[in-house]
Amino acid sequence: GDSVTQTEGLVTLTEGLPVMLNCTYQTIYSNPFLFWYVQHLNESPRLLLKSFTDNKRTEHQGFHATLHKSSSSFHLQKSSAQLSDSALYYCALNAYKVIFGKGTHLHVLP
């Protein structure tokens, strides 16, 4: 069946360093949508960005991700982490139904 894998449960880094959160997926559907949701403390998840197009970079609020169908990946990146980026990040796949990964906690230190 379909699945989403986020390999890191927790990523800790210092403010100003680059961020990369990994997301890989499995599906037999050839045209899936991939999403990143962000959840700050005491809030609910909300959409950060999404993509459908192979090899096209998608950007929002300083974050970016590129869907690579050849490697079934949709990694989230940011060039310089800010303290306010500390949150829980979910990668999600929408093929014939929506599947969320386990989530990655990003902890940005001053």
Added chain:
Amino acid sequence: DAGVTQTPRHEVAEKGQTIILKCEPVSGHNDLFWYRQTKIQGLELLSYFRSKSLMEDGGAFKDRFKAEMLNSSFSTLKIQPTEPKDSAVYLCASSLEGGGGYEQYFGPGTRLTVL
């Protein structure tokens, strides 16, 4: 436009009680989801409705968890009987449609504590 609303925001129950959580999706959305969120398991799908029809009932949660969608603007999640391991945040989400890449809009959640 109002977002997803959930009531109550907090619920404390004794083991063995029946509790009902409520959700109102975004107006016009066809899909409604119930999730349980814990630190260990993350987001777990409990139920999924499309146009009021139950599409998925989250397998492992069948026996004590029952979600219903009586009309397009209201859904309930009943847990009967509650157990301490049910302590979690229960999130309701809605989207325009499951396919087509539409995002899910999440409600504020109900924090359930079972003693």
